[in-house]
Each structure stands twice: as structure tokens, then as C-alpha cells.
Amino acid sequence: MSDFGLQSLSPLFYWAGIFIAFFSSFLILGKSKKVTADYVLAIWFMIIGVHLIFFVLFRAEGYLHFPALIGFEIPFPFMHGPMLYVYILCVTNQNSGKKIWLVHWIPVLFIYIALFQFLMLSPQERLAVYQNKGKGYETLSQVIKILMIISGILYVGLSLLAVRKYKREISNQYSNTEKINLNWVYYLIIGIALIWVAVIIRNNILIFSMVVLFILVAAYFGISGVGILDYSAIKIEDTMENVPVENISEVPKYEKTFAGEEAIQEIYNKLVIQMEKEKLYKDPELNLNYVAKLLDVHPNILSQTINFVENKNFYDYINRQRIEEFKRIAVLPENGKFTILSLAFESGFNSKTSFNRNFKKYMDCSPREFLKNQSIIME
Structure with missing residues (x-):
């Protein structure tokens, strides 16, 4: 035996x-x-x-x-x-x-x-x-x-x-x-x-x-x-203050019922306004619960909204915003004195690895290649 x-x-x-x-x-x-x-x-x-x-x-x-x-x-x-x-x-x-x-x-x-x-x-x-x-x-x-x-x-x-x-x-x-x-x-x-x-x-x-x-x-x-x-390292706001620390990383699950296209679109419009006005994505510790509180919606519904409209999860949605911000500020003449990494941090990224990975994912090229195509030389 x-x-x-x-x-x-x-x-x-x-x-x-x-x-x-x-x-x-x-x-x-x-x-x-x-x-x-x-x-x-x-x-x-x-x-x-x-x-x-x-x-x-x-x-x-x-x-x-x-x-x-x-x-x-x-x-x-x-x-x-x-x-x-x-x-x-x-x-x-x-x-x-x-x-x-x-x-x-x-x-x-x-x-x-x-x-x-x-x-x-x-x-x-x-x-x-x-x-x-x-x-x-x-x-x-x-x-x-x-x-x-x-x-x-x-x-x-x-x-x-x-x-x-x-x-x-x-x-x-x-x-x-x-x-x-x-x-x-x-x-x-x-x-x-x-x-x-x-x-x-x-x-x-x-x-x-x-x-x-x-x-x-x-x-x-x-x-x-x-x-x-x-x-x-995670930004925890009032919406999470009563949650035990071991449960903070719990991820909201989608509700069984769909919120409805009209409600989803209204929430999405509010989200876009906040992103354009407050540039929330520049906060490297931004999380779903914080954004949901700003919009006065349940995190589940906000997650559902992003997934339905953008066909992305929260991580991909925010990091795409950061990439667009980097592209915007990198071509400005007055920012030529800064390094690529400093502008990446300014756009909301918290590490070089994360920035390079996401940039190549969305742009299909490295940040340096992108800048070269724009005739911009930057360290």
C-alpha cells in the first residue's frame, strides 16, 4: 500500500x-x-x-x-x-x-x-x-x-x-x-x-x-x-472606510440585471465630463470606488458602464486616458526639457514598466518610437 x-x-x-x-x-x-x-x-x-x-x-x-x-x-x-x-x-x-x-x-x-x-x-x-x-x-x-x-x-x-x-x-x-x-x-x-x-x-x-x-x-x-x-498604497475613500482591511481588494461583481442603455449612457457622459474636467486619471492610485463616489453611482454600475460603452475594464479605460494625456503633453514644445518617464508620471503612471507595457499595448510601438515619428527627441 x-x-x-x-x-x-x-x-x-x-x-x-x-x-x-x-x-x-x-x-x-x-x-x-x-x-x-x-x-x-x-x-x-x-x-x-x-x-x-x-x-x-x-x-x-x-x-x-x-x-x-x-x-x-x-x-x-x-x-x-x-x-x-x-x-x-x-x-x-x-x-x-x-x-x-x-x-x-x-x-x-x-x-x-x-x-x-x-x-x-x-x-x-x-x-x-x-x-x-x-x-x-x-x-x-x-x-x-x-x-x-x-x-x-x-x-x-x-x-x-x-x-x-x-x-x-x-x-x-x-x-x-x-x-x-x-x-x-x-x-x-x-x-x-x-x-x-x-x-x-x-x-x-x-x-x-x-x-x-x-x-x-x-x-x-x-x-x-x-x-x-x-x-x-491604495487610495481608500469614505465609501470604503467601514470595510475590513482584508476585504478591501474584493472586486465588485456585476449585478444580475442590466442598468439599461439610457442610464448607462447618462453615467458614461458624467464620467467623461469628470475625466476631461478633473483629469482623474492623473491620480496614480485612482480606483473604481473613488470614481463611483464622485459620480454618485454604485461601483458595480460604473464598472458595467465602462465595460458596455468602452468594451474595457476599469484598468484599461484609465490607462488609455493616461496614454492619450502623455501623447498630448509630450508634443508640447515647452515639455521638451523633460524626460519621457517624468511625463509618464505626470500622466498618471506610477512605474516605467507599467507605462511602457500599456503604451505598446495601445499604440503598437514604444514611447520612444512614437516620439521619433513626431520628430521629437527626448531622454
Whole structure:
């Protein structure tokens, strides 16, 4: 049923991983300001710690000394995918409700049910099955291994889709996404994906060595509180003052009913007037909620308006305005003394990378090429 007969690194390496897993869990639970994602990560670390304990106890035929535990370790690999997915849903504020989370644990329950007959055997009988390489349970063992790999691939895929959905939705909320850091969740997903590659090639030593390294990285980010969104850099107005900080990055969803073309056009006209009059796009931290408050409309309706009329999300709409502003001021003779980047900042961009990316996206050329075509030389 299991393959724990490999020689490995010093047990101290794995016990260190176990200690770090549980210690990190307690440190996270001890944080003064905890959010749901912290609790999920703490529980996940505990699960990893218990899983590592099984590995250390069973390695090098250690199951001979702990026959009563045989079989209980088998469902643990099915727990890590759901924990990764739920954690990412939490840190990206895509909470779908704790009842839905429980659905992801049904496969774990089914595995225990499938193993019920085996687990009801006496410890010595289970030991005999292990020593005979699963004799009598070969089919069940193979099915579980296949399902384990499917579970890993499925939840890595679901996690990537969740991040992709988040990236798409934050573009409906913010005009600059440079402060929104998705590296942390990508590290998690890549780490788990590499572990599942090791599972597929069936190298237990590689698997659990990578798990220990994964714990080290995850513990650092989890305890240090490195998040996806730099909230201090986001302009939060009165419309958001009563919203908990962990929910600020939630993105308004479209209402089920369409506001109506007449109402949409009226809102759009008001938006255009504000853009032309106040040049709102020049604020690098401009966000949807702030603009919606100025127009006295619900953020959902404003987002719907931009999408319907401009066929763009909020991010693309505002950055197109910034590009047009740059083009306008860059050709003015009195601005020849300024650099390209300084005019980009003046137009509302907050980084050279964002400016160059958006300019090439809309103009199909670089800023320098555009200026060259206008016979303008600028640093």
C-alpha cells in the first residue's frame, strides 16, 4: 500500500521540517490581527506536520514498529490540494463560504471509507498486507495512487484559475496594479506542483525533502504577513472606510440585471465630463470606488458602464486616458526639457514598466518610437 523502504537523508532534516511546520502554525495563530487565510495556513501547516511525522516513523521500514498507524497516512496527500486552493481563495478574497470548503474534503472522506475494511484489520494483519506489498489490496492501492495524482493536478489547475480570475477582476477595480503582488501565490502553486511531479515519479525522499523546503518558504511568507495587496498604497475613500482591511481588494461583481442603455449612457457622459474636467486619471492610485463616489453611482454600475460603452475594464479605460494625456503633453514644445518617464508620471503612471507595457499595448510601438515619428527627441 505504501513505499517507505527508501534510504534517505538524516532524520534530523525531517524532524526539523516537522518542528518548523508546527512552530509556524502556532506563530501564525499567535498573530494579533488574524484573517481567515491565517487560520487556513495554520491548519495546513499542522496537516503537513502530521504527514511528515508519518513519513519519519515509517521510513526505512519503520512501520514495523508502528503497525497500529498503518493505513491512516494514506489519505493525507488528498488534503494538500484542497488546503492550497482554499488558502488561495482566502488571500484573493474569493471566499465562497465555509460550507463549500467542506465539499473539497469529500474525497478524503471517501478514501477513508474505501479503506475502512483495511483499517478494521488488526495491526498485525495490516502489517502483513504491507510486507506482502498490498496483497489482496493491489487494485485499491493502484486506484488510490491514480486518484492522488488526479487530485494534485486538479487542485494545481483550480488554484491557477483562481489566481487568473483574481487578476482579471482586480483590473475592474484599480487603475494601477503594480502594487498588487501575486508572487506569493505563484510560489505556493509552483512549490506544490513540483512536489506532485515528485509524487508522479514516485520518489518519496524527493517528495518529503521538497515538502520540508516548501514549509520553510511558506512559513516565511505566512508569518511575515506578505500579502497580495499593498493596502497602504491604495487610495481608500469614505465609501470604503467601514470595510475590513482584508476585504478591501474584493472586486465588485456585476449585478444580475442590466442598468439599461439610457442610464448607462447618462453615467458614461458624467464620467467623461469628470475625466476631461478633473483629469482623474492623473491620480496614480485612482480606483473604481473613488470614481463611483464622485459620480454618485454604485461601483458595480460604473464598472458595467465602462465595460458596455468602452468594451474595457476599469484598468484599461484609465490607462488609455493616461496614454492619450502623455501623447498630448509630450508634443508640447515647452515639455521638451523633460524626460519621457517624468511625463509618464505626470500622466498618471506610477512605474516605467507599467507605462511602457500599456503604451505598446495601445499604440503598437514604444514611447520612444512614437516620439521619433513626431520628430521629437527626448531622454
